[in-house]
Amino acid sequence: MRLPFFKGRRASTPAADGYEDEPPPFEEQDDETGEAEREPLAVQSSATAPRRGGIGAVLLGPIGQTFAFLLLIGSIGALGAWLATNGQTTAAKRVLQTPRATLSFLPPEQRQPQRPPAPAVAPTAAPAPTEAPVASPPQQQAAPAPAPAAPPAASPAPAPAAPPPAAAAPAPEPAPPPVRRQVTMVHDPALIENSPNGLLPKIGPEGREPWRAYARPFNAAEQRPRIAIIISGLGLSSAATEAAVQDMPSEVTLAFTPYASRLEAWISTSRAAGHEVMLSLPMEPMGFPASDPGPHTLLTSLSPVENLDRMEWALGRFTGYVGVVDFLGSRFTTNEQSLLPVLKALKDRGLMFVDSKSSSSSVAAQIAGSIDLPHAVNSRFIDDEASRSYIDRALDDLEKTARRNGSAVGIGYAYPVTLERVKSWAATLPQKGIVLAPVTALATRQAPRG
Template identity: 30%
Template sequence: MRLFYSLAFLALYITPCYAAQLALIIDDIGYRHTDEAVLTLPSTVTLSVLPHTPLSKQLAKAGHAKGHEIMLHLPMEALNGKALGPGGLTSTMNEAQIRTKVLDAIASVPFAKGMNNHMGSLLTQLDEPMHWVMESLKQKQLYFVDSMTTQFSRARDKAELLSVPTLKRQLFLDNNLSKSALEKQFNLMVEQAHIQGNLVAIAHPHPETIRFLRDNLARLKAEGIELVPTSKLLPIDLVHREPTNPTVRLK
């Protein structure tokens, strides 16, 4: 018995004490076979998958099997008029159309626990469409992360109004893919995580980004930062819920 308590005490003593937590979301996943490289990242990295894309179901299932948290990366209309791709939401859609599109998109990405917007600098500013989106997410018990593609987004306000667990993106890691720029943003990510206590960052499945992350994510532990699934930062803990498997940047 004395040995048991000694070992328990030792385990507590050597457990890392983290000063901050970081949720890192890789989104824009689903079109390219090179996107499969995201599966080489630590399982605590969250994968956000575009709906109705050639690899959406395959990569969502493979990511889930490797322990990654899966999100839906839902296209929304942007101010620059950029093409949305399949499943996208526009300001010309009525309530029924938006609800149907959201539910169809959720069904196309198995094991999704949450959603963040792809593009959306126009649509996220609009009250009614965001209300319909959040009601649909609440119906399916998904959380929402605002990608913050515009400072005027109304999405989080609508999520909070409907008690949909919500977070916002605080840093983009890879707007510039040069190694020096990635290093600069990585250091800023570490700094901001320490200042705020927790941080949500978004990156993309560019080969340059994936290589950089494979080489550098281990530095987080030495910095006292714990890399966690996105849902762990939510004000309401949904980690216990196992989702059902369904039968730029002006973003």
């Protein structure tokens, strides 16, 4: 409601109207109103505000539109920056996530039937005793024919003799399964020591070294070219690990990540299936920290003491392994100052080292040779591209390398296609004159390579 005494006047300040020392007209109307009647003046001022522009006009005007546009562009830029920083998955997560695809290909229901080969062999052993009784009756019938009473006395003698062969017959039948499980399942107490990081490997009495004690038996006189396959990054996916343990030929070496759980159970299962096992030791890659192998990664920026402590944490996660293979160590394995103390510590514990050769500039094999550390070098990764054609070409390349140099090493992961192709390929090696060997059978046998 407009007040009559404001009619004809514009909204202004006292100074603008020239009554700087005089009260405004409204306050002169009634001296009795006091402070309370100044409120209509405020109401009138707010009522006239829209005529001067107001906040709404500012927001709807060019300035407001420009501000909104800049705010939108800034939000999009911030979102893009966040995605660029956090969108990459680390190498450790990639290994964790990748095997999940195996759930659709290797469900547990299909894995269970492959476990009971022993019961299937046991029934076949039962018929053996039936053949023994069949053989004994002919002897009894032949005995009575030649002589009257003397032959019956001779017939009881063969009868007790028949049971021993029958008891001996079932023994060879269950023997084939243990042939595949020649690796001992018990961790030798003489080869471990207590530490704050758990049980660590050590050289035992009379110089017994863990890398030899836990190695899968292999004929050292074998003259055919040798190829070793290492399936790495195991333990994070139960389905992928189970598939590798059960489906891979027992000559294939299995490498487990220290970040997995139930490692002792996995190692016992793997060694019971005939595999020798290794530890995947996280080392600094070139892309660190965007590519991050985990919180216990050995880094070139750390002191030797800190790196050795991190390595001992990994070594103490489980026992019964023959050695370690570096995981994503493309930067660490090129730094001699950082790598030398680590390799010396492995030698002092009687372990073997496999250089994954993530970098062509790796000096790991050179250092290992200079300190007499048993070692092997990866010839190539077999599944950089997880496809049948790529893996088949990689395996064929390993054959050529083995024929040329006498031996070769290939490293892959537990992708379903990798396991399927390696299993099929391994079955063809005998006819090609090549032998599949555990990686310990290639220790310090490879020709140096650049």
